[in-house]
Structures are given as structure tokens and as C-alpha cells.
Amino acid sequence: MALPNSSVYDCIVIGAGIQGSFTAYHLAKNQKRTLLLEQFPLPHSRGSSHGQTRIIRRAYSEQFYTSMMQECYQLWAELERESGIKLYRKTGLLVIAPPGNEEFESICRNMEQNKVSWERFTREQVMAKYPGLILNPEDVACCDDNGGILYADKALRAVQEQFQKMGGVIQDGQKVKHIQPGQVVTVTTTSDIYQAKNIVITAGPWAQKVLSPLGLELPLKTLRINVCYWKEKIPGRSGLLQNFPAFLGVNLNGEEHEVYGLPCQEYPGLIKICFHGGNEAEPEERDLQAKPPQIPDIQILCNFISKYLPGLHPKPAVIEQCMYTNTPDSNFILDYHPLHKNIVIGSGFSGHGFKLSPLVGKILSELSMGKEPSYDLTPFSISRFQTPQASL
Numbered sequence: 336m337a338l339p340n341s342s343v344y345d346c347i348v349i350g351a352g353i354q355g356s357f358t359a360y361h362l363a364k365n366q367k368r369t370l371l372l373e374q375f376p377l378p379h380s381r382g383s384s385h386g387q388t389r390i391i392r393r394a395y396s397e398q399f400y401t402s403m404m405q406e407c408y409q410l411w412a413e414l415e416r417e418s419g420i421k422l423y424r425k426t427g428l429l430v431i432a433p434p435g436n437e438e439f440e441s442i443c444r445n446m447e448q449n450k451v452s453w454e455r456f457t458r459e460q461v462m463a464k465y466p467g468l469i470l471n472p473e474d475v476a477c478c479d480d481n482g483g484i485l486y487a488d489k490a491l492r493a494v495q496e497q498f499q500k501m502g503g504v505i506q507d508g509q510k511v512k513h514i515q516p517g518q519v520v521t522v523t524t525t526s527d528i529y530q531a532k533n534i535v536i537t538a539g540p541w542a543q544k545v546l547s548p549l550g551l552e553l554p555l556k557t558l559r560i561n562v563c564y565w566k567e568k569i570p571g572r573s574g575l576l577q578n579f580p581a582f583l584g585v586n587l588n589g590e591e592h593e594v595y596g597l598p599c600q601e602y603p604g605l606i607k608i609c610f611h612g613g614n615e616a617e618p619e620e621r622d623l624q625a626k627p628p629q630i631p632d633i634q635i636l637c638n639f640i641s642k643y644l645p646g647l648h649p650k651p652a653v654i655e656q657c658m659y660t661n662t663p664d665s666n667f668i669l670d671y672h673p674l675h676k677n678i679v680i681g682s683g684f685s686g687h688g689f690k691l692s693p694l695v696g697k698i699l700s701e702l703s704m705g706k707e708p709s710y711d712l713t714p715f716s717i718s719r720f721q722t723p724q725a726s727l
């Protein structure tokens with residue numbers, strides 16, 4: 336085992352998913368000597384940030400996300416300019432819900448109050464604009480005009496490359512095994528020892544494993560997500576492939592959960608339509624499917640497809656895996672470790688953190704630099720949970 340590197344970093348970021356990578360990028364922009372550590376050789380598909388696409392939208396029922404997304408669009412555009420890579424495609428984001436749905440109404444209210452460009456659609460307007468999509472007679476719909484998709488894998492690569500261009504260091508294929516808190520924090524990986532004045536932990540589904548030895552238990556649940564792609568019954572016939580938007584179906588078909596979809600992108604001829612949720616799983620055992628599933632996510636999707644998208648085969652053509660790390664209220668955790676001010680935590684992105692990652696990275700970098708954060712972090716605080724903390 337090597338001795339600690341004699342130069343002490345300003346910050347070590349643990350976990351090179353989209354949140355850790357944007358945190359490292361903002362630290363480097365602020366001239367901080369930053370090391371980004373990743374357990375797997377990059378790129379990898381074992382966490383939450385892989386895949387071709389993610390939804391971007393300001394259509395949220397919580398006002399703070401709608402408001403934060405305004406700056407996120409600017410930060411995504413900045414990364415596009417710096418990298419010269421197109422990362423965002425505007426398709427519109429359609430929200431569909433049963434009548435009187437509270438979440439739907441607060442999304443509309445929020446978009447109106449935050450001056451988002453949006454419109455309500457009648458069922459007939461939706462079906463005329465998006466051939467192949469069949470709504471129930473009583474369903475309601477609205478569109479966030481600038482909603483669309485982010486090219487996730489390209490974004491992750493772009494932000495890591497910009498970080499390195501600014502002098503940042505990435506060490507991948509090194510799992511963090513031990514963190515020794517102190518004025519200078521010592522981080523031991525499977526192959527080296529590093530030191531820094533501050534660390535940021537953005538370990539995705541592994542967050543609890545990294546935090547437990549630091550005396551912190553957070554109410555996080557890791558879920559295994561089936562990412563499903565669907566094929567047309569008769570190629571080219573449904574009309575769905577030509578002009579399909581990103582969409583969010585809220586409590587449709589009498590279901591408690593949401594379903595969502597993205598236009599054809601990763602596999603020619605296939606549309607991505609998924610269930611917003613999954614079954615609990617250990618990140619290391621994601622692909623083993625040891626236990627019978629508690630939530631029949633794929634069956635719910637098949638029922639949804641049969642009714643709303645009858646031009647598609649009601650059986651998925653491709654199923655891939657991804658992970659969510661959920662908090663009880665689905666809001667993120669962006670905070671200091673309660674016992675160590677120089678350890679910052681970004682976690683619990685609950686299946687909707689990608690679009691917000693440029694700002695999450697900025698906020699985590701501000702916390703790590705001891706700056707006043709640019710947003711009110713009350714919804715993201717650790718103190719909202721009854722958190723057992725061991726004093727170390």
C-alpha cells in the first residue's frame with residue numbers, strides 16, 4: 336500500500352456518477368485542486384447515471400424544483416458550449432393524468448406561477464398531435480414546451496472531460512474502503528491513500544455503505560429499475576416513432592405510480608417506456624433477482640401499453656437495469672455530515688436527479704467551499720429525518 340500522497344487536495348469527490356462529476360467540475364471551475372474517485376473503470380453501467388437518455392422538465396409539483404430548473408437549463412447550455420456536444424433535445428414534455436388529479440393541478444399552477452412556457456391540451460388535441468397515443472375520454476393533459484431529453488452518457492463524458500481539462504484528476508477502478516475524518520481527511524482506496532481538506536460523498540446506491548462507518552444512517556432505499564423498450568406491432572404503422580414527446584403519466588389506469596416515456600433514441604424502432612419505481616435490491620445484487628418482485632412493474636406497463644399505446648407490442652422488446660436511491664419524501668439530500676463539517680453528502684436522488692445535476696454539483700461545491708449555498712436547502716436537509724447518529 337502506498338503512503339498518502341504528500342500533496343493534500345482541496346477536495347476529494349467519492350463517486351463519479353453525474354452528481355459527483357458535476358460537483359468535481361464546479362470545484363475545478365473555482366480553482367480547487369480536486370480528485371474524483373470511482374470504484375469501477377469508467378464508463379460503467381452499474382449505478383444510476385448510465386444510458387442514452389433522461390427527461391428534462393420544469394413541470395414539477397414542487398415549486399423549488401421548477402425554480403431550480405431555470406438555472407439548470409442555463410448550466411446544461413453552458414456545458415454544451417464548452418464541450419461542443421449537443422446534450423439536450425427539445426421534444427416537449429406531456430403530462431397526462433385522470434381528472435381532478437392533485438399532482439397534475441399543482442404542476443400546472445407551478446408552471447404558471449414560474450412563467451414556464453406551457454399549455455393545456457384537450458384529449459383531442461393530444462391525439463391529433465401525437466398519433467398512436469390514445470387517452471381515456473376523461474384524461475387531462477398539459478405540455479411543458481421546453482421539456483425534452485438529455486443525452487445522459489454523452490453528458491457524463493462531457494462533464495468529466497471538462498473537469499479534466501480544468502486540471503481535475505480522475506482515478507477510476509479504485510473503491511474507497513476507508514475514510515478517516517479530521518481536519519485533513521484521509522481516504523483509503525483499494526490501491527492508494529489520498530488526503531484532502533474536504534470530501535464530498537456522491538456514492539449513489541452505495542451511499543449508505545460509505546456513510547455507515549462515518550456514524551450516519553440515512554433512510555435510503557435502493558431500487559432495481561427495469562428499463563423497458565417497446566416495439567411497434569407493424570413497423571412504421573403506429574405513428575409513434577415520428578413525433579413522440581417525452582411524457583409523464585400520473586396515476587393513470589387507476590395506478591398509484593407514474594409511468595413515463597421517451598422518444599425513440601437508443602434503439603432504432605424502439606420506444607422507452609418505464610415504470611417510475613421498482614423492487615428493493617442491493618446494488619451488488621442488482622442483476623440476480625433473488626427475491627420474487629413485490630411490485631409487478633412490467634405487468635403494470637403491459638396493461639398501460641395495451642390501453643394507451645395499442646400500436647406497440649404489449650411485451651417489452653428489451654429490458655435493461657438501472658438503480659434508484661430513494662428517500663422517504665423523494666427529495667434529495669444535499670447537506671453536511673452532521674458531525675463533520677468538511678464532509679458533504681449528495682444522495683437520495685430518487686429517480687429524478689439527472690436534469691438537476693448541474694445545479695446539484697454547484698450546490699455541493701458551494702457547501703464544500705464553505706460558501707453560502709445559492710438556494711434554500713431546507714427541503715434537502717438531513718435533519719428532516721429522525722436520523723440515528725453514532726458519535727465517533
Ligand SMILES: Cc1cc2nc3c(=O)[nH]c(=O)nc-3n(C[C@H](O)[C@H](O)[C@H](O)COP(=O)(O)OP(=O)(O)OC[C@H]3O[C@@H](n4cnc5c(N)ncnc54)[C@H](O)[C@@H]3O)c2cc1C
Nearest residue numbers: 350352353354374382383384390511539657684688689690
Ligand atoms: C431508469 C432510470 C431513469 C431515470 N430517469 C430520469 C429522468 O428521466 N430524469 C432525471 O432527471 N433523472 C432520471 N433518473 C435519475 C438519475 O439518473 C439519477 O438521479 C442520477 O443518475 C444519480 O446520480 P448519482 O451520481 O447520484 O449516482 P450514480 O450514477 O450511481 O453514481 C454514484 C457513483 O459512485 C460510485 N461509488 C459508490 N461507492 C463507491 C466507493 N466506495 N468508492 C468509489 N466509488 C464509489 C459508483 O460506482 C457510482 O459510479 C433516472 C434513473 C434511472 C435509474
Ligand SMILES: O=C(O)[C@@H]1CCCCN1
Nearest residue numbers: 390391595611686687688
Ligand atoms: O426525472 C424525471 O423527469 C423522470 C420522471 C419519471 C421517472 C423517471 N424520472
